[in-house]
Amino acid sequence: MHNNKTKLQAPTTMASFSYLQCLLVIVTVTMMIPTTTNAAALTPNFYKKVCPKALPVIRRVVQKAINRERRMGASLLRLHFHDCFVNGCDGSILLDDTKNFTGEKTAKPNLNSIRGLEVVDEIKAAVDKACKRPVVSCADILAVAARDSVAILGGPQFWYKVLLGRRDARTASITAANNNLPAPFLNFTQLVTSFNNVGLNTKDLVVLSGGHTIGFARCTTYRNRIYNDTNIETNFATSLRRNCPRTSGVGDNNLTPLDPTPSSVDNLYYKALLGKKGILHSDQELYKGNGSESDKC
Numbered sequence: 001m002h003n004n005k006t007k008l009q010a011p012t013t014m015a016s017f018s019y020l021q022c023l024l025v026i027v028t029v030t031m032m033i034p035t036t037t038n039a040a041a042l043t044p045n046f047y048k049k050v051c052p053k054a055l056p057v058i059r060r061v062v063q064k065a066i067n068r069e070r071r072m073g074a075s076l077l078r079l080h081f082h083d084c085f086v087n088g089c090d091g092s093i094l095l096d097d098t099k100n101f102t103g104e105k106t107a108k109p110n111l112n113s114i115r116g117l118e119v120v121d122e123i124k125a126a127v128d129k130a131c132k133r134p135v136v137s138c139a140d141i142l143a144v145a146a147r148d149s150v151a152i153l154g155g156p157q158f159w160y161k162v163l164l165g166r167r168d169a170r171t172a173s174i175t176a177a178n179n180n181l182p183a184p185f186l187n188f189t190q191l192v193t194s195f196n197n198v199g200l201n202t203k204d205l206v207v208l209s210g211g212h213t214i215g216f217a218r219c220t221t222y223r224n225r226i227y228n229d230t231n232i233e234t235n236f237a238t239s240l241r242r243n244c245p246r247t248s249g250v251g252d253n254n255l256t257p258l259d260p261t262p263s264s265v266d267n268l269y270y271k272a273l274l275g276k277k278g279i280l281h282s283d284q285e286l287y288k289g290n291g292s293e294s295d296k297c
């Protein structure tokens, strides 16, 4: 990502995707910090000596937040993704506007859309208290909270090791957020390009889109798909239209689950795509059912 600054950590959990006879790895963007001159390599044991309680404390607060609201796991996963796609996984998404820069929170893909910032604050406070000083980076908190969310909502087989030691950014960019975060109306070629731009390949695109096995989307993000797309199952489109009126206005923030089981990490997101029941246009772009590129996996 951004040249050689970031590497992807190989995901570990597999789920079978029978019809395409592909093995798809479900979930999470976990990237390394920029390897600039003063940055050491990341390691899963980064906090082992300096604060052994750090990871259990993060897990406890994430579990508590998910117990309050199941959707929060999805929201935390998405925060990590939206952090990583803008100048690497550096916590920049968390920064408020200053007189020197406008931050990422008000960028189009984030405004009225990202959730869970108050949970991140809660985690940070709990971790700083447990460690007795602020040693855990916010970027690492986002990465670990995303992993814990996936493991809590998917079960222990979805747990994976997270490399740690990211440094937090001191700046953020609304422009980079607007330019780099993929929009739901992109076509397949554009999605591939968006991922390529941060060092991720086509397989990464298909795998990481599996993040949509949890969480919800607002009507504004799939309205055009359910009224105008042809690559959508007819009855499915009809039923979605009931909760998402054609004209923008009062229904804009109505929610629909991104797959049939929005609180479980499973393979129903991919199965839905096979039935032309993807919620977002960008989801269905991954599978057109006629031998186009990504269908071959």
Ligand code: HEM
Pocket (backbone or CB within 6 Å): 027, 028, 029, 071, 073, 074, 075, 076, 077, 078, 081, 112, 113, 114, 115, 182, 183, 184, 185, 191, 205, 208, 209, 210, 211, 212, 214, 215, 216, 217, 218, 219, 221, 258, 280, 282
């Ligand atoms: C491939 C390009 C992607 C596009 C175009 C996209 C777009 C979207 C959109 C439009 C929403 C609904 C937002 C709203 O209604 O406010 C959403 C939700 C979500 N996305 Fe993505 N996304 C993509 C990739 C990813 C990736 C890589 C992940 C994580 C691995 C991810 C995780 C999520 C989650 C968990 C939600 C639900 C959040 C919640 O319920 O709060 N997405 N995405």
Ligand SMILES: *[C@@H]1O[C@H](CO)[C@@H](O)[C@H](O)[C@H]1NC(C)=O
Pocket (backbone or CB within 6 Å): 098, 099, 100
């Ligand atoms: C703005 O940038 C200047 C110069 O780099 C720096 O000294 C100052 O602390 C920054 N202000 C804020 C609020 O970040």
Ligand SMILES: *[C@@H]1O[C@H](CO)[C@@H](O)[C@H](O)[C@H]1NC(C)=O
Pocket (backbone or CB within 6 Å): 187, 188, 189, 190
């Ligand atoms: C994808 O969208 C871009 C920009 O609108 C367009 O130029 C391109 O032809 C589209 N590609 C396909 C395969 O539809």
Ligand SMILES: *[C@@H]1O[C@H](CO)[C@@H](O)[C@H](O)[C@H]1NC(C)=O
Pocket (backbone or CB within 6 Å): 223, 224, 225, 227, 228, 246, 247
């Ligand atoms: C459907 O497409 C037409 C033509 O591009 C556009 O004017 C209209 O706003 C779209 N409808 C919805 C509900 O997005």
Ligand SMILES: *[C@@H]1O[C@H](CO)[C@@H](O)[C@H](O)[C@H]1NC(C)=O
Pocket (backbone or CB within 6 Å): 231, 288, 290, 291, 292
């Ligand atoms: C596959 O289907 C998509 C959308 O349904 C269409 O745009 C595309 O041209 C088709 N490709 C082939 C090779 O038939």
